[in-house]
Amino acid sequence: MGSEDVKLLNFWVSPFGKRVEWALKLKGVEYEYIEEDIFNKSNLLLELNPVHKKVPVLVHAQKPIAESFIILEYIDETWKKYPLLPHNPYQRALARFWATCVEQKLGKAGWVAMSTSGDEQEEAMKEAKEMMEKIEEEIKGKNFFGGDNIGYLDIAIGWIAYLVPVWEEVGSMQIIDPLKFPATFAWMTNFLSHPVIKDSLPPRDKMLVYYHNRKNNLPSVFRNLVKD
Known part of the structure; x- marks a missing residue:
């Protein structure tokens, strides 16, 4: 799965986006990182996350997923290497x-x-x-x-x-x-x-x-x- 399939929109200091970065790296998923200015939001961010207008947003196969906990679960279900959530x-x-x-x-x-x-x-x-x-x-x-x-x-x-x-x-x-x-x-x-x-x-x-x-x-x- 190459980086062209996965993009992450985040703000450098956001702890919410950081947890998504960690999950992708632990699983060895290549991704393109796009830095956002949360004080001057890009049209791309507003288009990908029109409800909350916040980072992080994960884009996989051109489909956006918002909210970091939801993104974590999506990553865990999509890439099986290094499971994050317990089995029980x-x-x-x-x-x-x-x-x-x-x-x-x-x-x-x-x-x-x-x-x-x-x-x-x-x-x-x-x-x-x-x-x-x-x-x-x-x-x-x-x-x-x-x-x-x-x-x-x-x-x-x-x-x-x-x-x-x-x-x-x-x-x-x-x-x-x-x-x-x-x-x-x-x-x-x-x-x-x-x-x-x-x-x-x-x-x-x-x-x-x-x-x-x-x-x-x-x-x-x-x-x-x-x-x-």
Whole structure:
């Protein structure tokens, strides 16, 4: 399956698109990468994803697929090499549950904690740490959520490993205490040292600049929106 069959529209810092990149690379799928400017969206993006108008969009055999979790499942069903989701239906359901749960709870709370201060930041950090406690329980005794190898859930929540430390620095806070969450911290190290992951991370200094800018330019209306 050559790169002419597969295209990925993404924005360099998007954790949603990054998980799609990881899935394609783990499966050895060649693809053409198309960088999008989410602040000045191209006609191609609007045409391929008219409903959400967001990245990532995967185009396979000229058919577009949107929403990163849906794309992950499509990739897993289309390219059988290196299966991502567990075979057991209950384990598959659990992986989907945790992927969504972490996104909704830790993603929102971490973003708010980074971009606020005072009581608002404290409240968001409390929510984020509560989610971290649950993640810690799930990963205890395992190298990866997928067992011995990176699987669907590792890819789905892999943003924690490289993005949360950036948010912590930008927001002058700590969500992931290595002493309190040793199993999670060990997983982060395992995950980030995997060749596929290590070679496709956004540059940290560039991310710091981006999120400092986002924090400083974040309107209060948007903050309230993220909190809901």
